[in-house]
Amino acid sequence: MSAPSAKAWMDRLAHDLRGPLSPMQTAVYLLRDPGLGDDQRDELFAVLERQIQRLGGMIDEFSDLGRAEQGRLMVRSEAIDLELLVMDTIARLREVPPHVEFAPGAETLRIAGDMQRVAQLFHALLGLQLSRSHPVAVRARIEGHGARMRMACAVHCRDAxxxxxxxxLTSPHPDPPDDALGLGLVIAAAIATAHGGSLHGRASGGDTLELMLDLPALPDAGPE
Structure with missing residues (x-):
């Protein structure tokens, strides 16, 4: 980010981080009422839990951005079964599950990387939402190209x-639909780069955004 845009984002960051504090302070104040009923108390504890999770997610995003800038996103490397990774990601995105298609033979692909970070990358792409009011499922196709794994993701977007x-891919989302900091794709691109790959995007047809993920694939292990 340029200096002016970085300053504007830091101002927004301070505003966003204060967002969860107001309902938390209100809940704490109301919980001091000795006449509070059990149902009301449970509801206020639920408010606290939601806002703590929201604040924690924001802090995690900001921390990941710092690690990305310092080249410290990868901690370990292991063989990752691509089909199992995709199945797990779809299960976690049960509210708006993506539609994922494997090209013939692509189900057996494996990649090497930090499991936590690669899972974060796939979650960001397959769970991508660009609108608060109109959640839509991502459509993805995974293919093998020699020693590379390629995944093309398409999501509906007005004014693409x-x-x-x-x-x-380079700056925070101006109005993130998940109440986070809008850094999901910025961090996803950094994770792809850290694993020897790339993440690029383009508009298609004026109402669709396409994201193309390219990662090194491990050699076929062959029959056991």
Whole structure:
């Protein structure tokens, strides 16, 4: 980010981090009432839990951005079964599950990497949402190309443009639909790069954004 845009984002960061504090402070104040009923108390504890999780997610995103800038995203490397990874990601995205298609033979692909980070990368792409009011399922196709794994993801987006997708891969989302900091794709691109791959995007047809993930694939292990 340029200096002016970085300053603007830091101002927004301070505002966003204060967001969960107001309902938390209100809940704590109300919980001091000795006449509070059990149902009301449970509801206020639920408010506290949601806002703590929201604040924790924001802090995790900001921490990941710092690690990405320092080249410290990868901690370990192991062989990752791509089909199992995708199945697990779909299960975690049960509210708006993505539609994922494997090209013939792609189900057996394996990649090497930090399992936690690669899972984070796939969750960001397969769970991508660009609108608060109109959640739509991501459509993805996974293929093997020699020693590479490629996944193309498409998501509906009003006013899709190459400028928009380029911005989302390098700068925070201006209005993140998940109440986070909007750094999901920025961090996803950094994870791909840290694993010897790349993440690029383009607009298609004026109403669709396409993301192309490319990662090194491990050699076929052959029959056991």
């Amino acid at each position: 443009s190459d400028t928009l997708i380029a911005s989302l």
